[in-house]
Amino acid sequence: MTDLQSYLAQRVQYVDRALDSFLPSAGTKPVTIHKAMRHSIFAGGKRLRPILCLAAAEACGGSDADALSAACGVECLHTYSLIHDDLPCMDDDDMRRGVPTCHKVYGEAMALLAGDALQALAFELVAKSRAGHRYSIGDMILELACTAGSLHLVGGQVADLEGEGKNLQLDDLRFIHENKTAAMLTTSVKLGGMCADALPEELAALEKFGMTTGLAFQIIDDILDVTQTTEKLGKSAGKDIASEKSTYPALLGLDASCEKAHQLTEQAHRALDVFGPRGQQLRQLADYLLAREY
Amino acid sequence: MTDLQSYLAQRVQYVDRALDSFLPSAGTKPVTIHKAMRHSIFAGGKRLRPILCLAAAEACGGSDADALSAACGVECLHTYSLIHDDLPCMDDDDMRRGVPTCHKVYGEAMALLAGDALQALAFELVAKSRAGHRYSIGDMILELACTAGSLHLVGGQVADLEGEGKNLQLDDLRFIHENKTAAMLTTSVKLGGMCADALPEELAALEKFGMTTGLAFQIIDDILDVTQTTEKLGKSAGKDIASEKSTYPALLGLDASCEKAHQLTEQAHRALDVFGPRGQQLRQLADYLLAREY
Numbered sequence: 001m002t003d004l005q006s007y008l009a010q011r012v013q014y015v016d017r018a019l020d021s022f023l024p025s026a027g028t029k030p031v032t033i034h035k036a037m038r039h040s041i042f043a044g045g046k047r048l049r050p051i052l053c054l055a056a057a058e059a060c061g062g063s064d065a066d067a068l069s070a071a072c073g074v075e076c077l078h079t080y081s082l083i084h085d086d087l088p089c090m091d092d093d094d095m096r097r098g099v100p101t102c103h104k105v106y107g108e109a110m111a112l113l114a115g116d117a118l119q120a121l122a123f124e125l126v127a128k129s130r131a132g133h134r135y136s137i138g139d140m141i142l143e144l145a146c147t148a149g150s151l152h153l154v155g156g157q158v159a160d161l162e163g164e165g166k167n168l169q170l171d172d173l174r175f176i177h178e179n180k181t182a183a184m185l186t187t188s189v190k191l192g193g194m195c196a197d198a199l200p201e202e203l204a205a206l207e208k209f210g211m212t213t214g215l216a217f218q219i220i221d222d223i224l225d226v227t228q229t230t231e232k233l234g235k236s237a238g239k240d241i242a243s244e245k246s247t248y249p250a251l252l253g254l255d256a257s258c259e260k261a262h263q264l265t266e267q268a269h270r271a272l273d274v275f276g277p278r279g280q281q282l283r284q285l286a287d288y289l290l291a292r293e294y
Numbered sequence: 295m296t297d298l299q300s301y302l303a304q305r306v307q308y309v310d311r312a313l314d315s316f317l318p319s320a321g322t323k324p325v326t327i328h329k330a331m332r333h334s335i336f337a338g339g340k341r342l343r344p345i346l347c348l349a350a351a352e353a354c355g356g357s358d359a360d361a362l363s364a365a366c367g368v369e370c371l372h373t374y375s376l377i378h379d380d381l382p383c384m385d386d387d388d389m390r391r392g393v394p395t396c397h398k399v400y401g402e403a404m405a406l407l408a409g410d411a412l413q414a415l416a417f418e419l420v421a422k423s424r425a426g427h428r429y430s431i432g433d434m435i436l437e438l439a440c441t442a443g444s445l446h447l448v449g450g451q452v453a454d455l456e457g458e459g460k461n462l463q464l465d466d467l468r469f470i471h472e473n474k475t476a477a478m479l480t481t482s483v484k485l486g487g488m489c490a491d492a493l494p495e496e497l498a499a500l501e502k503f504g505m506t507t508g509l510a511f512q513i514i515d516d517i518l519d520v521t522q523t524t525e526k527l528g529k530s531a532g533k534d535i536a537s538e539k540s541t542y543p544a545l546l547g548l549d550a551s552c553e554k555a556h557q558l559t560e561q562a563h564r565a566l567d568v569f570g571p572r573g574q575q576l577r578q579l580a581d582y583l584l585a586r587e588y
Binding site for chain 1: 401
C-alpha cells in the first residue's frame with residue numbers, strides 16, 4: 001500500500017466511524033427511514049468531500065477533530081443529492097458503486113424522504129461544529145445553504161437536466177460543472193478552514209483550490225470518457241456521446257481540453273503555496289484527483 | 295372585516311412581501327427552478343407558521359422585524375414538504391388550494407429540485423436571523439434541523455405512509471400528529487421566541503403552546519371529517535374513512551375525541567398565561583385555529 005492509499009484508508013475509517021455515531025441507529029423509530037439513510041450513507045463512498053474538509057482544517061493549523069462534524073455534514077449533503085439524482089424522475093439509476101440505489105431497495109417515497117432527512121442532518125452537523133473566533137456557526141450554515149441551494153448545487157442540476165440533448169455553449173457547460181461539482185468541493189474545504197479559524201488569505205486559497213480542482217476534475221472526466229476504454233475506466237466509456245451530453249472535448253477539442261485541465265491543475269497546486277508544508281495532505285489529494293492519465 | 299381577519303390579512307401581506315425579497319427573482323438563472331419555487335411559495339398559503347413565529351416574537355417583547363427572516367424560513371420548509379408530499383410517489387396530488395401542484399406545472403424532476411432548494415433556503419433564512427443574547431444562530435439551526443429531520447417531520451411522514459390501511463394504536467396516531475404537524479408549529483413559535491431573546495420560561499411556554507395547539511388542531515380535523523358535510527368543510531368530508539386512515543374518533547369514539555380536543559385547547563390557552571397582555575395575538579391565533587365548530 002502506498003502512503004496515499006494508507007492515508008485514504010485511515011481517513012475513510014475515521015469518517016465512517018463518525019458518520020455511524022451521528023446517524024440515528026437503524027433501530028430508531030421509524031425504522032425504515034433510518035435503514036434507508038444508512039443504506040446510502042454506507043454504500044461505499046470514497047468520502048472525498050469529508051477527507052478534503054479534514055485536510056483543509058489541518059492545512060490551516062487546526063485538528064481534524066475540530067472539523068469532523070462539518071466533514072460528516074458535507075457527506076450527508078452529497079449523499080442526499082445522489083439519492084435524489086438516482087430517482088426515476090431524474091437519472092433513473094438502479095445501481096451506484098455496485099450497490100442497488102436507495103429507491104430500488106426502499107421504494108421511491110422512502111428514498112425521497114431519506115434524501116430530505118439527510119439534507120436536514122447535513123445542516124444539523126454543521127451547526128454542531130466548533131465555531132472559531134473568525135467564523136460563526138451562522139457563517140458556516142450560510143456557506144452550506146448557499147452551495148446547496150438553487151444558485152449552485154440544485155441550479156447546476158437543473159442546468160444539466162435542461163441541457164440534455166442540446167448543443168451547449170462553453171459558458172453553459174462551465175456553469176454546470178462549477179455548480180454541480182466544484183461548488184460542493186469548494187464548500188467542503190472552506191468549512192474545514194472555517195472550523196480551524198483560517199486566516200482570510202487561507203480561506204481565499206481554499207476557495208481557489210476548490211473551484212480549480214472541481215473544474216479540472218470534471219474536464220478530466222470528460223476527456224477520459226473519450227480517450228479510455230470501458231475496461232480501464234471501470235464504468236461505461238463513451239457515455240457522454242451516447243447520451244448526447246455536451247463536454248469539453250466536444251466543444252474545445254481534445255488538445256485544448258487537456259491544456260485547460262493542465263492549467264487548472266497547476267492553479268490548484270499554486271493555491272496551496274500559502275499553506276507551506278502544512279498543505280501536504282491537500283497536495284496529495286489534488287494529485288489523487290487530478291493526476292489521472294489522459 | 296373582523297379584527298382577526300384584518301390582522302391576518304395584514305400579516306399575510308407582510309410575510310409575502312418578505313418572501314418575495316428573499317427568494318431569487320423568477321428571472322434568476324436557471325430560470326425554471328426559480329419559477330417553480332415561486333409557483334409553490336405564492337400558491338395562496340395562509341402563512342400560518344410564519345404568522346405564529348412573528349406573534350411569538352412579539353409575545354416575548356421583540357419586534358416582528360426581528361423574526362421576519364426566520365418566519366420566512368419556516369414557510370420555505372413547510373412549502374418544500376408540501377411539494378414533496380404532492381409528488382406522484384407520495385400522495386400524488388394534482389391540485390393544492392385550487393392551484394395545480396408544482397410537478398403538474400413543472401414536471402416531477404423540477405418539483406423535486408424546487409423542494410430541495412426550498413429546504414436549503416429555509417436554513418439560509420434562519421441563519422440570517424438576528425441572534426440574541428440567549429440563543430445563537432447555531433441553537434436556532436439545531437431547532438429547525440431536528441424538527442425537519444428523520445425524527446420529526448420526515449419521521450412523521452414515514453409513519454403516516456406506513457400506517458395507511460393499518461389499524462394504528464393511539465400511540466402511533468399521536469406519533470404521526472405530533473411529528474407531522476405539531477413539531478413544525480412548535481418550532482415556528484420557538485424560533486420567533488428565540489429571535490426575541492425569550493426567557494427560558496417563555497420558551498417552555500411556547501413549546502407547550504405549539505405541541506398542544508398542533509395536536510388539538512389535528513384531532514379537530516379528524517372530528518370535522520366525521521361530523522361535517524363536504525359543503526361546510528370546503529373539502530371532501532369522510533375522506534379519512536374512505537382512505538382507511540386511523541383517526542382519533544375511530545380509536546377513541548367521538549365524545550372522547552371532543553373531550554381530548556377540548557382539554558388540549560385549554561392547555562394551549564393556559565400556556566399563554568406567562569405572556570400576560572403581550573400574548574394577545576397568540577391567543578387570537580389559537581382561537582382561529584381551535585375554535586372551530588365540532
